[in-house]
Amino acid sequence: MGSRLVGYGSYLPERVMTNQDFEKIMDTSDEWIVQRTGMRERHFARDDETVVDMATIAAKRALENAKLKIDDIDLVICASTSPELDFPSVAVQVLGKLGATKNIPAYDVRGACTGFIYALHCARAFFTAGMHERILIIGAEKMSRFIDWSDRSTAVLFGDGAGAMIFERSTSSYSGIIDTVVMSDGREFDMLHGSPDHHIIMNGPETYKKAVELMPNAAQYIMDHAGITADNVDWIIPHQANLRIITSGAARLGFPLEKILVTVDKHANTSAASGVLAIAYAFDNGILKHGQLVLYPAFGSGLTWGAALIRV
Ligand code: ACO
Numbered sequence: 001m002g003s004r005l006v007g008y009g010s011y012l013p014e015r016v017m018t019n020q021d022f023e024k025i026m027d028t029s030d031e032w033i034v035q036r037t038g039m040r041e042r043h044f045a046r047d048d049e050t051v052v053d054m055a056t057i058a059a060k061r062a063l064e065n066a067k068l069k070i071d072d073i074d075l076v077i078c079a080s081t082s083p084e085l086d087f088p089s090v091a092v093q094v095l096g097k098l099g100a101t102k103n104i105p106a107y108d109v110r111g112a113c114t115g116f117i118y119a120l121h122c123a124r125a126f127f128t129a130g131m132h133e134r135i136l137i138i139g140a141e142k143m144s145r146f147i148d149w150s151d152r153s154t155a156v157l158f159g160d161g162a163g164a165m166i167f168e169r170s171t172s173s174y175s176g177i178i179d180t181v182v183m184s185d186g187r188e189f190d191m192l193h194g195s196p197d198h199h200i201i202m203n204g205p206e207t208y209k210k211a212v213e214l215m216p217n218a219a220q221y222i223m224d225h226a227g228i229t230a231d232n233v234d235w236i237i238p239h240q241a242n243l244r245i246i247t248s249g250a251a252r253l254g255f256p257l258e259k260i261l262v263t264v265d266k267h268a269n270t271s272a273a274s275g276v277l278a279i280a281y282a283f284d285n286g287i288l289k290h291g292q293l294v295l296y297p298a299f300g301s302g303l304t305w306g307a308a309l310i311r312v
Pocket of ligand 1: 027
């Protein structure tokens, strides 16, 4: 038992915040931000625009893309670190907003920037067990909620947005979510976490070192497990944390730069939404073609890390 991708969708808020906009409000420069992160701009949600709003639009677009209705879905999983409400889940609120008339199971996973991989991991297990027919997976974040405007080292790094993918059960184990691996290490909590007043606390240099070690490790693990090499992969679409992390990780794995999809310049780090937003961007711009093999590694607070191998 396996799965196949039947639809995708994404949403980016209208408001664009450029590096030059940051220059006007804090002691930073476009040059510093581009050199250290590769970021040039990011989207910020309106004050009244929630994670649920963004998740709902991305999910609606994925349903339209798949030519399905919400009642055709039999499980919704949403990966988000930044929901405004502690309960209920974003996933169940999306069902309400989309007008589901059936009792569809729905829940959130919280794996920080690795959240979407954790959601894919759950979906793969359900398909393998034959438990669900069609799963809607959403990654949605309003990271701008967490910005500490007095901390220039974290304020410039994040953006908002949402992406969604719909997978259907299939008899082929060579399509859809082919393989996943997820890991965590709670001993490294101090490196990157939220604070009780909803700010990002991060040791940047230590986080950087761990990211360039653990993302390639997860990617290599999953390629070894699947019995493939970098030559067999069409695209590496990593969590978009930082351009330097992406390129040094890809170099460690022996991936040529032409195979790496980068959206961090346009979206910055949108945590659990970053990989799925990048996949949607690649489809929309004719970069990614159906049938291609995508390797998607991620890393985030926890620490958490992992990778997914998806034939789109
Ligand atoms: N503009 C200008 N100068 C800045 C800025 C800024 N926005 N931020 C920090 N600086 C300064 C610092 O104050 C410091 O100045 P000093 O030398 O006078 O003290 C100097 O730049 C160097 O600071 P470092 O923190 O050592 O800079 P570094 O080269 O490590 O780059 C960065 C910082 C970009 C945050 C890097 O550490 C990094 O990318 N870390 C990983 C971050 C990350 O990806 N986090 C998320 C991953 S997990 C997830 O996605 C949730």
